[in-house]
Amino acid sequence: MRKLDYAGAIREATTQEMERDPRVFVYGIGVPTWSSIFGTTKGLVEKFGPERCFDTPISEDAMTGFGLGAAIRGLRPIHVHIRVDFMILATNQLVNMVSNYIYSTGGRLKVPLVVRAVIGRGWGQGAQHSKSLFSNFTHIPGLKVIAPTTPSDVKGMLTAAIRDDNPVICFEHRWLYWAEEEVPEEAYEVPLGVGRILRPGRDVTVVGLSWMNVEARLAADILARRGVSVEIVDPRTLAPLDEGLILDSVRRTGRCIIADCDWVDSGFSAELSARIHEKCFGQLKAPVRRIGFAHTPCPTVRELENEFYPNARTIVHAVEDMLGLEAANLDGEDFFSHERRFRGPF
Template structure:
């Protein structure tokens, strides 16, 4: 099967959907001429024109507000938020308006909008361009949150997001745009709320999102050399969350570690760990562990920055500690 990059997969998903549905537009900073700083959208303005691929002024609240209104009145906008860190600027448009419109209008209005943005540290972009803020959005009822972990996932989840009649936020790891994976030429969708068991195992369940899926898989490989069988699960969407798959896995393995690149405090790892403790408590043979980003502003110093993000080695070490009863 052909291999394409994560960025190309996102591009392909958007282009395919835009060809199918003329109501889909893209708006954001540097989306047209520049094709975004990560070049993910290159070529789209040439095919679909500036009417549908719209460069906006530098005003995130402005263009997100425009998109919410356009979505309520018949278009299907894809908002490009250049950095996930800018979410703080659009909280009202996203969380107060987009997330609640369908509910507050008694179902008369809906907001079929996709907000694609990014996450991930270790790009030497300092504290205001390196955050992973998925927990902030997943906390709000009315928003769906997808976290693709590969090119294949990115394309399938983006297409599903565009076809969803409710606001969806997609977090792409900005360090994965050049990672290649097998992506079929024929069309496919990935359903929301269906976790992916990447590697079956019997001793411990590693639940990892986005960039952390790779780390978990690497850890599972080195653990296999020690005869430790780790099951790696990618929830794909953290809202809705495929609780059943996660719980069933933990019932089988009796051990779990949750890994996400967001800050650990009050984060995705906390939520998933809590659900496991609630619903698989009597099957647990050790406390559920969390590995999230260190609870500090992401440092600019490369040496320090690298220390703040969970790694395969950390996962490996934690697994051994859990299974040896040292926790």
């Protein structure tokens, strides 16, 4: 099978759905321009024309309401935000209008709207280009929230999102755009609301969110060499959550670390931890542990950024601590460094 990167998988899912269904269109600030949202919308305007792939004014609020109006009329809009930090200008529409439209019309109107938002760390992106804000949206009934990690998942989940009659918010970590794997060429759906075991293991469950699954895989490799078997569970869909998959894993291992790429306080990890303690308390060998951003705004300077973000090291040490192992010397390990791939400016 041919390999495809995450950005290419998004582009392919969008292209195939636009070919299949003339009601699908994609829009947002910069969408048809040369920068094309990290290449995810590249070539769409050439293929489908400016009526189905278009730029917008810098008006996140109205553009979200516009998408809602088009969606309840049977069109299937995909609205793209180059940063989730910008999407929060549309919070009124997402939280007051989009999320409750189906409910408050007694199901007579559907809202097949997809909102894509880029999250994640870059290169000195500072406090306003770096958030995730998962729990701001998983908190709201009526929204589906997804955060695919792998190229094959993002292709199938975005396809499912476009075909869904409910509003779906898709969080895409910018470093994942470079990830490559074998991705089927034909269109397919990965059902929303179904998680995935990325790596089976026995000793401890690591629930990874988005990019943190990449860090968790690296941590699991390091720990495997020390005889520790880590199971990695990727919820993929944050709402509705595949709780059963996570709980089953935790019941088997008896230990759980939640590796979120977001703030910890009142974050998605808090929700998950609460559910695990509520439902698996008797099977836990240790309290659930949570990993996430430091509770500060994201600093711009590299040295502080490195302290702000968790990574594979953080996970390795959390597992060691939970299992009562001595901290390993990680000096010889090869950790991910985005500076090898990316030097800005954006």
